[in-house]
Amino acid sequence: MTRTAVIAGQGALPGLVAEALHAPSVHALDGFAPDIPARSFRLERLVPLIESLLDEGVERVVFAGAVRRPRLDPEAFDPRTATLVPRMAAAMAQGDDGALRELITIFEEWGLPVVGVDAIRPDLIPGAGVLTGAPSAADRGDAARAAEILAVTGGLDIGQGCVVAGGLCLAIETLPGTAAMLDFVARTRERRPGGVLMKAPKPGQDRRIDLPAIGPDTVAQAALAGLSGIVWQAGGVLLLDTAATTAAAEDAGLFLWARG
Template sequence: MTVTAAAPGEGPLAMICGGGSLPLAVADAVAARGRRVVLFPLRGAAEGTPVERHSHHWIYVGQIGKFLRLARAEGCREVVFIGALVRPSIWQVHPDLVGLSFLPKVLRAFRGGDNHLLSGMGKLLEGEGLRLRGAHEVAPQILVPDGVLGRVQMTERDRADIALGLDYLHAAGPFDVGQAVIVAGRHILAVEAAEGTDGMLARMAEMRANGRVRAPRGAGVLVKAPKPHQDRRFDLPSVGPTTVEGAARAGLAGIAVIAGETVIAEPAAMTVAADKAGLFVVGVRGPAS
């Protein structure tokens, strides 16, 4: 994918960052277009991430006033949410004075699934004059393309498992539960819940080790897709080298995600890892939401 230069007048981009490698992958991609990035890594989530590569200010979840003050001082008019974050309880939020003034709206946002929470927080910031952008909008090169990424190809059995997985996720998506499922032999073996994709893969590996999975090793597909009607600016499904490692430990045949709607961290490293593990990774087209 061709990398285009930043549009004139875009100004610095604020990025509220959770953990994992995705925030820096997005920040580096945006910076490569010539646009300045200001990171706002979240305490309790982004520790260990080398945020020093870009301008940054550490904040706690709930420090809305501090974020707004610093983002405005940096000249940021657009903001991206990106990275892993375990959904905090309301008691783990550290509101500052401005955050306290928004507390009724924050409480309403917490009364629902993750998509409801993120959309609610996004509306709050938009009400303060910031424009919410999706990571894929500011760095389209981070999206999984159509087709197989490595050397390993799918079988007809794998295609049938992928089709069932996509049908399930499309049907279950409105309940705002998870974005991933494991299917083998047209049987659903695991569904992503609060533990996330990595936790689900670990659970699958444990079930296989305990003899609770009849499908042989090398059978089964991890299928990921965004929820129907999900606000694509938040929490797009993501994969990376750790996803391949988890799928390999779980004894799966491969990974299928929605092309153009899934973020990929470290694509070269992921492709190498998949080829080495004998897994396929494929971007497919899903049902319209």
């Protein structure tokens, strides 16, 4: 049976992935602890981490959970990881997607292939269709507009989400994340409710890492923002707990739509 390492970030996703694996080796970037037990590591000691995984008999790696760029301590680098600094710095200068691509490349150069969450939990990525509720014609128009916006902002490596109401963009997801974006909408929009939250991976994104995710918390935040529903690109977004998320949407009167 293939031994898998979970490189974990914050949230419930690492646990959902780990529970589908036999004896996973779970490691979390320092400062971004998941909801399950994990051994902490620092990016400045990436090579020792990779070597320890190989020593454990790990044969593949999956990344799961939310992280942000850590602050690197120049004095914390071990000599071998230090040789990777020029590559890592150049990749980070290209944006988050470039940095993640380089991280995948480094693991695979050491003989550890990286697989996507969908290879382990395909059930977390629903196909096209409306899960609950009924998007109106206005909602569908807002979704189409949101998809156009994300095709542009995603191509610039800015974010994976936006909020559109009445054809107008109320907010774009940036580094602080989806919760911060929805909180901004809740605090600044006019009283008239409506509109959609749209989530989608960036165009050309390596889908083995950093897929956008939706869960019950997203539904609660969207409801507070006065939205009509949540729409996402079918096949490209993780639904962390279908039953709980659908129940939360039904209670809040929101639709959930995987847009094909």
